[in-house]
Amino acid sequence: MNRNIEIFDSTLRDGAQGQGISFSLEDKLKIVRALDDIGIDYIEAGNPGSNPKDMEFFKLVKDIKLNNSKLVAFGSTRKSDIKVEDDINIKSLIEAGTDVVSIFGKSSAFQVTDILKTSLSENLKMIEETIKYLKENDKEVIFDAEHFFDGYKENSEYAMSTLKVAKEAGARTLVLCDTNGGTLPNEIKEITSEVVKRFGNIIGIHCHNDIGMAVANSILSVESGISHIQGTFIGVGERCGNTNLSTVIPTIVLKMNIDIKAKEHLQDLTAKARYISEISNIQLEDSAPYIGKAAFAHKGGMHIDAICKTPQSYEHIKPEMVGNKRRFLLSEVSGKSTVLQEIHKIFPNVKKDGEEVKKVTKRLKDLEYEGYQFEGAEGTVELLIRKTIGKYKPFFKLNHFKTMGENPWSNGEFSSTALINVTVDGKTEMTAAEGDGPVNALDKALRKALEVFYPELKEVKLVDYKVRVLDSESTTGAKVRVLIESTDGNESWSTVGVSKDVIQASWIALVDSIEYKLIKDIERKAKAYF
Structure with missing residues (x-):
């Protein structure tokens, strides 16, 4: 027209x-x-x-x-x-x-x-x-x-x-x-x-x-x-x-x-x-046409293989036309092509038949058996690839943390406190924070401690937190999977943790979220320099 x-x-x-x-x-x-x-x-x-x-x-x-x-x-x-x-x-x-x-x-x-x-x-x-x-x-x-x-x-x-x-x-x-x-x-x-x-x-x-x-x-x-x-x-x-x-x-x-x-x-x-x-202050649906995180996301192994050959086989436009990007979701139905595509985002020189692909694939499968699900946790996937291939250095060491809940409470809400002790480059920082429940308190305490060393973490906030019980028959002893979404105002990313302890599962996801942010900032600074 x-x-x-x-x-x-x-x-x-x-x-x-x-x-x-x-x-x-x-x-x-x-x-x-x-x-x-x-x-x-x-x-x-x-x-x-x-x-x-x-x-x-x-x-x-x-x-x-x-x-x-x-x-x-x-x-x-x-x-x-x-x-x-x-x-x-x-x-x-x-x-x-x-x-x-x-x-x-x-x-x-x-x-x-x-x-x-x-x-x-x-x-x-x-x-x-x-x-x-x-x-x-x-x-x-x-x-x-x-x-x-x-x-x-x-x-x-x-x-x-x-x-x-x-x-x-x-x-x-x-x-x-x-x-x-x-x-x-x-x-x-x-x-x-x-x-x-x-x-x-x-x-x-x-x-x-x-x-x-x-x-x-x-x-x-x-x-x-x-x-x-x-x-x-x-x-x-x-x-x-x-x-x-x-x-x-x-x-x-x-x-x-x-x-x-x-x-x-x-x-x-x-x-x-x-x-x-x-x-x-609202969250876009992942399935939103054109702009959603899932708008150009592919999960099935055969679909991904076809996309790698000819994108229009399962995409109606190029995602870059609207400023979005293609995503390959790792899951139990993923093939080597999917894993390789994720590795290539970080290490483009890795070959399809390389030992690195086998190691990452095996590690993904092992963790999925434990209850992990990676299709909505690209932050954790990237860190897993770096750790498995050997291109990873932790940004801090946790010495210990403690969470405490208080009962009775005066304001009608369950108040919790978290105490945390971390070390960065030989320097130790210990701090505490209150929150609406132990996970919120731990999140605040961790960020508060690390902001001393990494001020850019002040930009980061948690925007979504999901908990799923993986084995309801085990009642209170069941494993849980925690998926969190974080943002720095420009980019959003998701991370995942699994444990029989909801605090530990949350901790795993929180640490991945922070380390993903710090890695991305380093990469952006390096690109700007060169």
Whole structure:
């Protein structure tokens, strides 16, 4: 398709309504810079009339120079039965100082009469007068037709009349909103096609994901002729979220051959998505298309062998096109090709029939028999390869540690303390830390002790911790497998430990996590030097 599509991101407004998300002012400023870097056309930055934090944000964001994006203030039409110039929220939109304003108004007759409690004619006046007033104040106006698809199915004539009024009042773009997120793809395509026929190339789409169809509905809308897509960059939002732009953007560029500004920045897609998820304090699903850790991960021996010969045998695009990378997962079904690929990441000169491959394969199989699982623990795999081949030197020596739990406790939570003694290059450091349970206390104590020698560990934090009992029939004497995920804000990695003692299994995984980070930092510094 030889046409342009505008990308409108609502992470800072619609995304902020998602469960567990609360952006600080600094968070919002960081996300604005990231979205501008990736080539987003419009960044909906919030509702300045809804809370003091958003108004303060609009004051601060004026100092940021944007290269690709336009900032958008968001708000509703004027309230019923008052003058538009007297509406406090409308005044806030103008005071926000953005060139673009996104206004939402009801397109469902039911929503007008039963929720707004006003007349259908008054609602049309609210839309018309608000848009005209904003145009008089030199604003580019995007009209979000809220509940459009439900409204169209209830009363298509009235739903269309809201678009007609908005267009005639001066709205540049008319956005059809699947506000409840329950419209099926065939309905979206049929209705959107009718709207495009009537109003031309000024139609946008805003889908919610309540039946898992937001991306599909947005893609079908493109086929129907829309020129503007709204969503959030990693799909966050109220209830089940919004259209995931990190899926839509590469799909319309790579699969539909549509030019968008973000096309020039596609190789940064994965890094920006993970950066925004980190700021949002949510964990991306490994299976997320294009950007997930498992998006280009291969486990079966025959699949991996085929990938090594011809990548397109099991990959629909090159992972590098979206800034991701191919992963081969080591497991009981892995063959020598898999092991060799992992070894080559560190030691590219090792031969397939070399003794090193045999040693690593045997060690992996032995540990799997003990209960280890490596397919989600690339950090531990790399360290295992280094140790087995003999290219490993420990960064510290543990002299001893002790964990203690306290009962009873006064604050309603189980408090624990960890005491640890380590040696680095002949120097000993002993420290203690409190935590929410023994593993948390041990994690804090270990990092606290090692930060004296390795300050870069201050960047590292544990973002996920999983425990699995491997033999439930052994009850409290069963082996457990601990898998942890860590990040330094730029990269994430996973490590694993197995023991009959959950503290020891956690310790093994924690040590691997820290040593992996230190090794990677050394390698980065060496590359930068040369």
